[in-house]
Amino acid sequence: MLESLLVPTAIVALAEIGDKTQLLALILAARFRKPWPIIAGIIAATLANHAAAGAVGAWVGSFFSDSALHWILAASFTATALWTLVPDKMDDDENPARRFGPFLTTLIAFFLAEIGDKTQVATVMLAAQYPHLIMVIIGTTLGMLIANVPVVLAGNFAADKLPLTLIRRLAATAFFVLAIVAVYSAMKASGWIG
Incomplete structure (x- = not known):
């Protein structure tokens, strides 16, 4: 049961590095300067x-079958590794109007930004x-939260100081591993190796 918690935590934290929702967290932190409603919005969304x-x-x-799921998981990890290497950019139309306040703006923006995102795909898998x-x-x-709360709390300082290219490459390497x-597990579940 602990594996069902820890593996998803690590995978999503890695997948979030440099993701558009991390950029969104930075934008919202700079715009509202109220970290706790933003963090609450991230949690709810x-x-x-x-x-x-x-x-x-x-x-x-x-x-x-277990074997098929392992193969699908291996393919999704490979795709996520490649996806992680491509930096995300924010679309201007993903930011709801400021009139909703920090919590509701974050809730709406994060929920919409996650639709079809690599972390949502990872969650499905x-x-x-x-x-x-x-x-x-x-x-x-x-x-x-591991990936986004520090960005919200540190604001612009974090974006300027972190070597995001290196971090993305390390995250991609972790996904390839x-x-x-997953390929090994698929081969084992298929009976190809003992």
């Missing part, structure tokens, strides 16, 4: 978005892989 993604993943997981859906959702939410482990 992530729980809602990842609960929906997790439900889809659990449903998808019921249709595939992890929920398909692990039997403890609630732990997966808590883990993916913790991963989002996870893909290799």
Whole structure:
């Protein structure tokens, strides 16, 4: 059960490095200068978005064998590794009007920004892989917080000082390693290796 929490936490925290939602957190922190409502909005949006993604993943997981899920997971880790190497940019239309205040603006913006994002895709795949859906959702939410709360609290200082290219490369390497482990697990589940 602990694995259902820790693996999603690490995977989503890595996937968030340099992601558009991290840029969004920075923009919201600079705009509102009220970190706690922004953090609360991130939590609420992530729980809602990842609960929906997790439900889809659990449903998808019921249709595939363990072997097939390992192969799908390996492919998704490889895709996420490649995706991580490409820096995200914010679209101007992803920011709701300031009139909603920091909490509601963050809630809406984060929920919308996560639709189809690599962390949402990862949540679907992890929920398909692990039997403890609630732990997966808590883990993916913790991963989002690990990556985004420091950005909200540090504001512009963090964006200017962190070597994001190096961090993205290290995160991509971690995803490639996870893909290799998933391929090994798939081969083992398929009976190709002992």
